[in-house]
Amino acid sequence: MTSFIESGQRFRLNDPTLAPNAASYLWNRKMMIQMNARGYAVSQYMDPEPRKYAHVPTIAAQTFMQPEQDYFPHHPGRFFYIRDNQSGDLFSAPYEPVRAKLDRFSFEPGLSDIRWVIEKDGVRVELRLDLPVEDVAEIWSVRITNLTGAKKSLSFVPFFPVGYSSWMNRGGHFDAALNTIVCTSVTPYQKVEQYFKNKALKDITFFAADRTPDYFEVAQVAFEGEGGLHNPSALQDGGHLGGGDASYENPAGIMQWDLSLGAGASEDFRLLFGPAFDKAEIAALTEKYINGALEPVQRDYDNYIRSGLGSLELHSPDEDLDHFVNYWLPRQVFYHGDTHRLTTDPQTRNYLQDGLGMIFIAPERTRTAILKTASQQFFSGKVPDGILLRPDTELKYINQIPHTDHAVWLVIATKAYIDETGDRAILEEKIAWTDSDEEATLYEHVTRALRFLASEVDDRNLPYIAQGDWCDPMNMVGYKGKGVSGWLAEASSHAMTTWADICRTENDGETADWLKHEAGKLNDSINRYLWDGSWYARGITDDGIAFGVEADTEGRIYLNAQSWAFLAGVPDPDKQASMLQAIDDQLDTPYGAAMFAPAYTAMRDDVGRVTQKWPGNGENGAVYNHAAAFYAASLYHIGEKERGFAVLSKMLTRPRAQDIKTRGQLPLYLPNYYRGAYYQYPRTAGRSSNLFNTGTASWYYRLVIEQLCGLRGDGDGVLIAPQPPAEWDRFSFKRLFRNATFKVEVNKDTALKAPVMTVNAAPIEGNRLKQVEAGQIYEVHIRLAW
Numbered sequence: 001m002t003s004f005i006e007s008g009q010r011f012r013l014n015d016p017t018l019a020p021n022a023a024s025y026l027w028n029r030k031m032m033i034q035m036n037a038r039g040y041a042v043s044q045y046m047d048p049e050p051r052k053y054a055h056v057p058t059i060a061a062q063t064f065m066q067p068e069q070d071y072f073p074h075h076p077g078r079f080f081y082i083r084d085n086q087s088g089d090l091f092s093a094p095y096e097p098v099r100a101k102l103d104r105f106s107f108e109p110g111l112s113d114i115r116w117v118i119e120k121d122g123v124r125v126e127l128r129l130d131l132p133v134e135d136v137a138e139i140w141s142v143r144i145t146n147l148t149g150a151k152k153s154l155s156f157v158p159f160f161p162v163g164y165s166s167w168m169n170r171g172g173h174f175d176a177a178l179n180t181i182v183c184t185s186v187t188p189y190q191k192v193e194q195y196f197k198n199k200a201l202k203d204i205t206f207f208a209a210d211r212t213p214d215y216f217e218v219a220q221v222a223f224e225g226e227g228g229l230h231n232p233s234a235l236q237d238g239g240h241l242g243g244g245d246a247s248y249e250n251p252a253g254i255m256q257w258d259l260s261l262g263a264g265a266s267e268d269f270r271l272l273f274g275p276a277f278d279k280a281e282i283a284a285l286t287e288k289y290i291n292g293a294l295e296p297v298q299r300d301y302d303n304y305i306r307s308g309l310g311s312l313e314l315h316s317p318d319e320d321l322d323h324f325v326n327y328w329l330p331r332q333v334f335y336h337g338d339t340h341r342l343t344t345d346p347q348t349r350n351y352l353q354d355g356l357g358m359i360f361i362a363p364e365r366t367r368t369a370i371l372k373t374a375s376q377q378f379f380s381g382k383v384p385d386g387i388l389l390r391p392d393t394e395l396k397y398i399n400q401i402p403h404t405d406h407a408v409w410l411v412i413a414t415k416a417y418i419d420e421t422g423d424r425a426i427l428e429e430k431i432a433w434t435d436s437d438e439e440a441t442l443y444e445h446v447t448r449a450l451r452f453l454a455s456e457v458d459d460r461n462l463p464y465i466a467q468g469d470w471c472d473p474m475n476m477v478g479y480k481g482k483g484v485s486g487w488l489a490e491a492s493s494h495a496m497t498t499w500a501d502i503c504r505t506e507n508d509g510e511t512a513d514w515l516k517h518e519a520g521k522l523n524d525s526i527n528r529y530l531w532d533g534s535w536y537a538r539g540i541t542d543d544g545i546a547f548g549v550e551a552d553t554e555g556r557i558y559l560n561a562q563s564w565a566f567l568a569g570v571p572d573p574d575k576q577a578s579m580l581q582a583i584d585d586q587l588d589t590p591y592g593a594a595m596f597a598p599a600y601t602a603m604r605d606d607v608g609r610v611t612q613k614w615p616g617n618g619e620n621g622a623v624y625n626h627a628a629a630f631y632a633a634s635l636y637h638i639g640e641k642e643r644g645f646a647v648l649s650k651m652l653t654r655p656r657a658q659d660i661k662t663r664g665q666l667p668l669y670l671p672n673y674y675r676g677a678y679y680q681y682p683r684t685a686g687r688s689s690n691l692f693n694t695g696t697a698s699w700y701y702r703l704v705i706e707q708l709c710g711l712r713g714d715g716d717g718v719l720i721a722p723q724p725p726a727e728w729d730r731f732s733f734k735r736l737f738r739n740a741t742f743k744v745e746v747n748k749d750t751a752l753k754a755p756v757m758t759v760n761a762a763p764i765e766g767n768r769l770k771q772v773e774a775g776q777i778y779e780v781h782i783r784l785a786w
């Protein structure tokens, strides 16, 4: 049965063909590996910029993960051939590349390791992948067991391809002293100065084992021969590996052990795979992770992962949601907030929104992110497109494209941080600017960011979009300097109203009034220039054309332009009703609300690159979960909690075979999108990108904690206003809040006009506690009608 096991902390997939791209992932602050159920792998590490140590068999993108990662026979992976030397039969664990029909397949990703149990013809292969906390290395434990009553003669041949590491120089050899296959390369470059920079790179990928192999091979082509990976020539006819090196040939870590296993007997192996600068580093790593005890390494890594499992424990009628919210969601949030998505220059909006989730896991990290962002802000107030996490790095790729929305996220992250922690002192922190040593308080930094945002508007008082706002590839609406973003107008209005609350509590009524006034002006401009009759347009191009309107045959209605209008309080009730109707009619799908519809099927060069993506993929009309999370936030904001919960519920892959098959992923993370274009490309609708790098995770976690459970900071006190869906009659949750523990029981009582709350058995007026004492345990019982 394909299901959660170990009370939701592990998943079991028992059919390798149900969702061929199904995967899970492990990481530490220096590396990440996305491990596919069938054995394929995408892995990268920081050196100090993101790099690969196992490459596809041709030149590829080195730096970032792709949506809908396509696997193919020679894709990098971790493969284990087993040959029965009596029958000559060959199979490979976990499944690729032989794809033999297995007697048992079980892919069992856990919170801090990934396991498989594979059985074929009386042989069981148990695989386990662990990562260390501090080093870049994969630790593989393999147990081979003869399940039969008779002796078995087997050959065990792990095959770890390294691929096309360099067009300048790549090869490899077996180093007997290290008992390691050492695959060497020289990272290509042209500029002289690059030579000196590259000198420190880890240009070696090594494959080490805890016992001397009977045979080895380093050249992949020699291993494959004419047989190919499906039936490598080196293993045909009882053959053995040739002991060859790789000489400007794609190298691989390939070793062979011929085993004689008595009935029921097992053999254990430990293997190590990863990058290294030199043989000294290989020796150090193998000493630690091959010769050293493994249990402490596993325990430390499990502690690292569990340190990021957040502050909420949910017990609701929806067990799938509980497993996800209690383990896998905070894990995904922690990955983002602790590693910054393994980049050295995260996009500012990503950096701050990932911090938004960390508020509930390690708020001190959010505090650091907010202050670092302010320190890289321009004296003018402009917030940069990316944040440099290392002094020796630079803004790269999308961070070289001017986007105009980053101030919004500085406001939202700072307000959310203060609401959750009560740490108003952060506003007094003195920080300089990227282009001035003159220090100012964070309060001044954020306020000036909004003053800058308010100044970057056209004569309609609508904000310029330059080459993009939250939507990265919407790069041609305003590249001529006139186009404006309707979404940014709404988001700016929301941010200004949000910051006005902070200004008011900082007794800065003048700034608060100014912000309220500016927000009001924006809302007026939005209603005047962007209301299209039933919904709000997404923006106006350089040529003055409103887009995301009824008249458009493609990109007719944009979800973000409606959600953020709700968050900014722009529409009156009639407009709100017609917007919700339009979303239901045109954007809603079984997988969630699409970012816009219909998807573009042709380039609009007054909108940009987004229209060139495949219809329903990425931002081009997919169910882009980040935008769906914004929609859920806006629905809770306008009191549409049933709709809000429906959006959150639809975003989850359910542990049912049919949902896993349709979405093509396991219920272990939120992908950045599920394919959209529901009416244009129904066959692929709902298909997951399997890309777990997404700001959705933070927003989803925040909505579950602050809206569904409804326990959120409120000045020095706490507000407890649960908003459960109608189908629930009761639920409970435990929440760590400001170092106090809240155990909350919520029961439906349809007769009640207002919530009845007791705390530690004492009745409470309303649903707000004025003070929260650290170390205290608050037993809260709430009865309310819903």
Ligand code: CEZ
Binding pocket: 067, 347, 349, 350, 398, 470, 471, 472, 473, 618, 619, 672, 693, 694
């Ligand atoms: O990147 C994300 C960004 O990380 O796209 C979001 C944006 O808000 C996030 O900050 C929406 O545009 O460049 C592209 O075409 C890519 O599609 C990126 O826009 C996208 C990556 O796919 C990661 O999701």
